[in-house]
Amino acid sequence: MKKIIIVGGGTGGTILANNLARRLAPExxxxxxxxxxxxxxxxxxxxxxxxxxxFGRMAANELYRDLxxxxxxxxxxxxxxxxxxxxxNNRLQTESGTTHDYDYLVICTGSRPNPESIPGLAENANxxxxxxxxxxxxxxxxxxxxxxxxxxxxxxxxxxxxxxELTFMMHDYFRDRGILDQVxxxxxxxxxxxxxxxxxxxxxxxxxxRLGVNYETLFNLKQVDGxxxxxxxxxxxxxxxDLLVSIPPHTGMxxxxxxALGAGGWIPxxxxxxxxxxxxxxxxLGDTTNIPISKAGSTAHxxxxxxxxxxxxxxxxxxxxxLYSGKVFCFIEAGKDRATYASFDYKHPPQPQxxxxxxxxxxxxxxxxxxxxxxxLL
Amino acid sequence: MNHPICVDARNSFCPGPLMELIAAMKLAQIGDxxxxxxxxxxxxxxxxxxxxxxxHELIDTHEENGVYHIRVRKKK
Numbered sequence: 169m170k171k172i173i174i175v176g177g178g179t180g181g182t183i184l185a186n187n188l189a190r191r192l193a194p195e196x197x198x199x200x201x202x203x204x205x206x207x208x209x210x211x212x213x214x215x216x217x218x219x220x221x222x223f224g225r226m227a228a229n230e231l232y233r234d235l236x237x238x239x240x241x242x243x244x245x246x247x248x249x250x251x252x253x254x255x256x257n258n259r260l261q262t263e264s265g266t267t268h269d270y271d272y273l274v275i276c277t278g279s280r281p282n283p284e285s286i287p288g289l290a291e292n293a294n295x296x297x298x299x300x301x302x303x304x305x306x307x308x309x310x311x312x313x314x315x316x317x318x319x320x321x322x323x324x325x326x327x328x329x330x331x332x333e334l335t336f337m338m339h340d341y342f343r344d345r346g347i348l349d350q351v352x353x354x355x356x357x358x359x360x361x362x363x364x365x366x367x368x369x370x371x372x373x374x375x376x377x378r379l380g381v382n383y384e385t386l387f388n389l390k391q392v393d394g395x396x397x398x399x400x401x402x403x404x405x406x407x408x409x410d411l412l413v414s415i416p417p418h419t420g421m422x423x424x425x426x427x428a429l430g431a432g433g434w435i436p437x438x439x440x441x442x443x444x445x446x447x448x449x450x451x452x453l454g455d456t457t458n459i460p461i462s463k464a465g466s467t468a469h470x471x472x473x474x475x476x477x478x479x480x481x482x483x484x485x486x487x488x489x490x491l492y493s494g495k496v497f498c499f500i501e502a503g504k505d506r507a508t509y510a511s512f513d514y515k516h517p518p519q520p521q522x523x524x525x526x527x528x529x530x531x532x533x534x535x536x537x538x539x540x541x542x543x544x545l546l
Numbered sequence: 547m548n549h550p551i552c553v554d555a556r557n558s559f560c561p562g563p564l565m566e567l568i569a570a571m572k573l574a575q576i577g578d579x580x581x582x583x584x585x586x587x588x589x590x591x592x593x594x595x596x597x598x599x600x601x602h603e604l605i606d607t608h609e610e611n612g613v614y615h616i617r618v619r620k621k622k
Contacts, residue, residue: 460558
């Protein structure tokens with residue numbers, strides 16, 4: 169029997185497990201192959217929904233499904249987090265003490281926000297990367313009556329469109345509340361333009377100029393002084409704020425750090441084959457890689473499709489079938505009722521189009537369609 | 547002499563070479579040397595600009611077969 173173990177039940181791990189269960193259905197039925205998913209939680213969260221929670225437009229119960237309900241029947245699921253890897257001997261141990269051996273291993277444990285890495289950030293800033301934080305942000309936005317809103321972005325971070333989306337959505341939110349003339353927006357960004365994607369940055373700059381959003385680039389947050397209501401950058405700038413909204417820096421998961429699989433919790437990964445560097449039978453997916461690509465659900469989705477083809481091909485023919493092209497597709501909410509998107513790969517930069525209401529509606533529809541997407545049906 | 551820490555940001559549109567360097571700088575120690583590999587022509591300008599503004603050291607920058615090699619040292 170060929171054993172595939174997937175570590176992590178987020179977007180990438182769940183899509184891959186379902187993809188493999190379909191591709192390898194005959195082998196699974198005959199006992200020639202087994203797909204096992206090891207996770208830390210029996211719940212699966214739709215993380216992009218947190219952005220809407222921050223504006224009171226989605227509720228917590230809309231973000232979660234029982235993980236088992238999303239999986240094909242042939243998949244073996246254990247809610248038993250991995251504790252240690254023995255890559256030389258193709259086995260791992262879980263927190264319950266169970267040892268699993270494998271022929272192929274896929275690690276997709278994701279990333280986590282780490283506001284604690286910047287002094288004062290966790291105590292003084294709002295963000296949307298956990299349910300608790302998104303609900304707190306909603307309360308902060310509701311309570312805000314005017315003043316300067318500062319947006320800061322840490323490096324690295326998950327979902328690169330969030331800094332822009334938060335800014336555009338706050339603009340419309342305060343406009344609808346009738347206090348826009350009492351709000352000043354100040355957007356900061358770590359590199360020398362308003363977004364890492366050059367064309368998206370050019371588009372955003374025109375939108376910000378039109379909306380009256382101020383900005384400063386080459387701004388990397390060093391510390392937050394909550395008593396004075398000030399933030400300091402590594403580059404020497406100091407800004408006053410009345411409401412601080414952050415995209416906190418992210419780090420890899422403790423499991424990756426504790427097992428010394430990669431600096432910062434990011435595993436060195438081949439950008440095309442998604443193999444862990446130096447390991448032919450270990451693959452890495454989603455945020456967990458060190459590939460210089462967006463940490464986003466879309467990235468994990470496309471990578472999972474490539475890995476589904478390759479792992480089933482390895483089991484049947486002993487060879488890889490395809491290479492990951494760097495494909496990413498991200499919606500960009502440009503306010504409360506308009507959106508655009510960025511679609512790109514390793515070779516082709518995105519060409520964002522003017523936002524439309526239609527794309528916004530499609531994004532809202534995708535918020536529901538995700539549950540089919542993660543089942544591997546879309 | 548230790549080899550520089552390699553920041554391979556070739557073919558990276560997002561987050562891009564400078565963002566990759568900023569992330570790598572956070573994990574590096576003061577005095578460490580890092581070398582960014584980039585296929586983005588803008589990096590040859592953007593990275594030195596940021597290095598100068600934040601107060602790190604630019605050691606060398608050159609282009610070889612369409613790949614920009616930018617070596618820097620973490621100073622603070």
